[in-house]
Amino acid sequence: MFDYNLKFDTEQKANESLNPILEALHPSQYVRYDIGQIKNYEYDANDLEAEPVVTIVDDKWHVNIRLRTENSLLDEHRVYPETPSHEFS
Structure with missing residues (x-):
């Protein structure tokens, strides 16, 4: 198995680059996991109902x-x- 961590300017550019490659493969030959933007969520320990920052x-x-x-x-x-922040299992 070969793992690739990839980064693109936008989701559209990711799809434009990856779709031709992945369409040539059978679905059993790959797994794609879109992470999107990397975000950090900070929760208020005193107010668990509050939206995170x-x-x-x-x-x-x-x-x-x-x-x-x-x-x-x-x-x-x-x-x-x-x-x-995560790995394939």
């Missing part, structure tokens, strides 16, 4: 993809997170 950490569009085969076409948008 949302801070945009990174306004780019993030997508994680797991492929059964390696694909160098994705390398242009690949990033290597130092502190990932």
Whole structure:
């Protein structure tokens, strides 16, 4: 399995880049997980009903993809997170 953490300027650019690649594959050959913008949520411990304060950490569009085969076409948008907030299981 090959995991790709990808970053694009917008969701539209992500779809324009990824759709031709993924459409050539059978659905069993990949998993796509759109994360979107990276946001931080701060909750008020004294008022659990209050809306959280949302801070945009990174306004780019993030997508994680797991492929059964390696694909160098994705390398242009690949990033290597130092502190990932989640991983594929």
